[in-house]
Amino acid sequence: MTPTENVLEVPIRARPSKSMNPKDVLVVVVSYNGFQTIGQTVSALRGQVGHIHIVDNGSDAETLDVLESLEREPDITVERLGENRGVAYALNRGVQRAREVDCTWLLTMDQDSIVDSFFIAAYQAALEEQPELVCLAPRSTSRTRKKDTADGIIKYAITSGNLVRLSVFDQIGFYDEGFFIDDIDFDFCLRLRRAGYAVHRVPAALMHHQLGDTLDAPRAVRTYYARHPPIRRYYMYRNFFYLMERHLLQFPGFIAKLGVYQILLLFLIGFLDTAPLASYRAIARGLWDYARRRRGPYVQ
8 A cells, every 4th residue: 555545445443452552652753944843842752652753854954953862862763854745745654664663553743742741641541441542632722712622522633643543544544645734634534534433532632732823813813814824825725625525525514614714714814914915826826736636745
């Protein structure tokens, strides 16, 4: 199976273990010019898991210096790609590394997410109560809605802080590298649900995560808007149409809601983005590239 294949058949259920051993967890941290935060991200995880694998997407010299220092620590490895191969490719390298070291769980992390000291213990406690779970999500301090603190099944989770049973990738496929960045999490969670699994939030697993640049705006606005550079707008809109194409028939409500969000975001970009015209041009290019069936990284 290649990393971009999407296996959607109903899986044969693996027999779950009675509990999760933290030493059987590999963390994959996706790195890209994150010298200011990645040290904190790794430090918060050190001692909670068995292995930390950092996959660097061609970062600058300052970040590479930080990674070289981190690599000297036990149970921390760094894979330098030398170029930006995208978030999905880096995550898939984590899947492959977890198999190499015979781990049973994969924790996916962004370089700017910081977990608390009882993060893995909270996941372990949840799995002791419900050992059949295969995908667990944290409570993120970047989310302000009350329902985000509820325990139980949720429709989707962001990639950062997501704990996934490794056997799931044999059944639903890898992260889709064609997305490059953005909507990778939506696509993975929807494929998980199509296969008969669920995403389960564990509120006791607390994580701080930054969504875009800090914005001085009312909470209602910050719930639906984060400031991103134009290139991110390109991927967000191009990939939404690929997501809709793949999942509309199975999840029409979810896709419709996401579509309304994209329309609302078009309005907010005009008032809140620092370079709205550049963002709109990037969005138009994203739609054009979707029409031309372009996937992967943006090409000038």
